[in-house]
Amino acid sequence: MASSFPPLSRDFYDRPVTIVAQEVLGKLLVGKEGRRLTVGRIVEAEAYLSCGDDACHAAKGPSRKNAAMFGPPGHAYVYVIHARHCVNLVTEPTGVPSAVLVRALEPLSGLDLMHERRGTEVVLDLARGPARLCEALAIDRTLNGWDLTRGQKLWLADDPAATPFEIRTSPRIGVTSAFDLPLRFYVAGNRFVSKLKRGEF
DNA sequence: CTACCGATTGACT
């Protein structure tokens, strides 16, 4: 393997969720199934807050489904919605239920495998959208609670080829409450960001 | 047990 993609440490996740949601932009999300790697650059993410955020799955207290959000930072919270998977990165200290939803990736490596899993030849559709990227990286609920600092199956890594970019902010996509909070962050000018409207770039 | 819902997607007008 040309690059080993060392995983980000737990310290990266053990910070305020709105900070992490912006700092994950430009990081690499690495999926490993057996010996096969799929890698994408995170270009869009949303923060879900532990307090005052009705759209957060933890807003009504702990349950079997959201237990991972109450656990230690640096673990995955995977849930199912509309028969599709979405992945979050748990942030802040144990007991503080906040997380970053990864909404879109720019595919970098393992494109053949992503095409195979997604059933499309369109590169733009491989990982643009929270459920699409999960399908592209084979993320399902067996990875709920997975420790992202292990460097196995699923983790985050720095991009050795990172270049500066501008961060844009907007309300979150699809939420049915707290839709006024500006907690969605994305890389300006990147085509792999989901749900771009006319005039946004 | 049944009923309803959603941090979505893809097909269609």
Next chain:
DNA sequence: GTCAATCGGTAGA
């Protein structure tokens, strides 16, 4: 632009 399929989680009978 609109709309319905999809299915695990959750609430309620």
